Amino acid sequence: MLDTVQGSETFTEPVVAAIDVTNVPYHVSPWKGEDDIEPDDERVWVNGRPRVPKPEYPEMVNGGKDDGDYEFQYATLTIVGRNAPLVLAVEPVRHNFNWEGDDGDTSSWAEVVDRLLEQARELVDIQLVMADRAFDSHGVFHVLDQKHDVDYLIPKKTDSKRLRADAEKVREDTELKSLVEQDASLYVREETTYVDVKSDETVGENGYSHDVAFMHVPADRKKWDTSPEREIPYALFVTNRSDDISPMDALGFTNRYSDR
Incomplete structure (x- = not known):
C-alpha cells in the first residue's frame, strides 16, 4: 500500500504524522465469579470488597474509564495532512490495574512514541508529529x-x-x-x-x-x-x-x- 501511495504524484515528503490512542472494548471481566472461587485463592480488595482475579486473563487488557469497562489500547502513527491518511505503525499500550497486583507493567508514553517513530521512519521522512493530549x-x-x-x-x-x-x-x-x-x-x-x-x-x-x-x-x-x-x-x-x-x-x- 505504501509503495503505491509513494509512487503517486500527490504523495510528498517529508510527511506530517499524527499519533493517537485507540481503545477497543473487551467484554470479559478479570474477576472470578462467586461459583469459581476456591478457598485458597488470593483476594484483592477493590472498592471495599474482596475480589479474585482470573489467572489466565490477557495481560494487555486495561481498565476503562468506568468500573466494569475493559479494553485493549493501541497507539497509532498515521500520515496526515496533504497525503491520504495511512497508518504506518501500531503499538499496544499496557497499564497496570488492580487485578494484576504488583506483577503488572505500565507502558511509558515516551517508549511508545519512540517505538512508533522507529517503525515509521524506516518507511518515510517525517517532518512534524501531532500527538494526542495523552502524550x-x-x-x-x-x-x-x-x-x-x-x-x-x-x-x-x-x-x-x-x-x-x-x-x-x-x-x-x-x-x-x-x-x-x-x-x-x-x-x-x-x-x-x-x-x-x-x-x-x-x-x-x-x-x-x-x-x-x-x-x-x-x-x-x-x-x-x-x-x-x-x-x-x-x-x-x-x-x-x-x-x-x-x-x-x-x-x-x-x-x-x-x-x-
Missing part, C-alpha cells in the same frame, strides 16, 4: 526532539499548571487573540520516564533538553476548552519550534492540528 509529557517531548529530530505539536493536559496560569492572563485581556511564550527551556529529571538523564548524551546541564514555545489559542474543538468563563474557548499547545512562532503564526500552526 503531553517531558519524556515524549525529549524523545521527539532529541532522538528523532522532528518538530512536534501537542495540546497540553487540562490540569497543566502552566495552562491554568496562562488561562488567567488570557481572561484578563478580552482583546487577546493568542498568547505565545517563546524559548522556554524544557528539562528532564531523574523521575522522567524512559529518559536516563545520567547516560543520555543529549541531556544537557541540569537536565536541559531543548527549548519549546507555549501557544494559548482559541480552541476549535470543545474538548480543548480550558477557559469556560470566556465566550471563546481557549487551549494550550506546546511545540519545539520555539523561535519562529509569533501570535499570528500560532493560530495557523495550531489549526493544522484541527485538520489532521
